Amino acid sequence: xxxxxxxxxxxxxxxxxxxxxMRVGLGTGSTATKFVDALGRRVAGGLKVVCVAxxxxxxxxxEALGIPMSTLxxxxxxxxxxxxxxxxxxxxxxxxxxxxxxxxxxxxxTASASMIVIADASKxxxxxxxxxxxxxxxxxxxxxxxxxITALAADAGCEGELRLRTLTDGKPFITDNGNFILDCHFxxxxxxxxxxxxxxxxxGVVENGxxxxxxxxxxxxxxxxxxxxxxxEGELS
Numbered sequence: 001x002x003x004x005x006x007x008x009x010x011x012x013x014x015x016x017x018x019x020x021x022m023r024v025g026l027g028t029g030s031t032a033t034k035f036v037d038a039l040g041r042r043v044a045g046g047l048k049v050v051c052v053a054x055x056x057x058x059x060x061x062x063e064a065l066g067i068p069m070s071t072l073x074x075x076x077x078x079x080x081x082x083x084x085x086x087x088x089x090x091x092x093x094x095x096x097x098x099x100x101x102x103x104x105x106x107x108x109x110t111a112s113a114s115m116i117v118i119a120d121a122s123k124x125x126x127x128x129x130x131x132x133x134x135x136x137x138x139x140x141x142x143x144x145x146x147x148x149i150t151a152l153a154a155d156a157g158c159e160g161e162l163r164l165r166t167l168t169d170g171k172p173f174i175t176d177n178g179n180f181i182l183d184c185h186f187x188x189x190x191x192x193x194x195x196x197x198x199x200x201x202x203x204g205v206v207e208n209g210x211x212x213x214x215x216x217x218x219x220x221x222x223x224x225x226x227x228x229x230x231x232x233e234g235e236l237s
Contacts, residue, residue, distance in 0.1 A: 010119060010220065011035035013118070014118050015035070019079075021048055022079040023050050024078065024081065025053075025054065025080065026051050026083075028083070029099045032084045033058075036058060036065065037061075040065030040066065043067050044066060051069055052108055054104040054108045055099070072111055078111050078112040079112065080112055080114050080116065081114070082118060083115065085119050085215075086123065092217075092218055092229060092230055093128060094128075094209075094211035095133055097136070098134065100175050101176065102209045103175065106214070109215075118221075119220050120222060121220055132185045132186075133186060133209050135183075135184060136179045136208075137204050138180070138206060145204030149199065149202055157194070157195075158184070161184075192210055196212055
């Protein structure tokens, strides 16, 4: 099995937690796409759910599959969110935002009773940070915001280049909310909670890609099969 097949396996496993009548948050990214595809097949077979997307891309995919969609204004509390991750450690701390949807992903996840993370085994790490940490930042005052991030991150033990995410034409990548993304190449984040708190002090940072204390369960697929981290199977509320 290749990496793509592992993503499918994790997505299929997550479907076991989706029950008739649930309100479900749909994540963004290559692994989340597999879950949306699988959910679409279940909906076509009669499963009744109402879903909220974390990005315009996921919204379009779900609508094309005939999945009933809503918004957080209409569904202010969700039963479950299923999303992928760029990195996760053994304590279910995540780095997300490689696809640029971290703000909406965090809003949807925290509006949910439970969050399931699905991933192939390559995403599991001992220490977060090899994957650059995305920060969604407002365009105004970018240089000042960057300087403050650098200083506060250093206080939290993290140093490295902060790169403005750009498109192939060199123009800045724009999130669904009209913001920029700074990718922080720290290499290692030894104290994620401390860094998370530090980044919250920067006015120009809308949200950071550290998801701490949010995920309840991780389903990881690899050559050794399916590994579950977190709540025991059947115990996810």
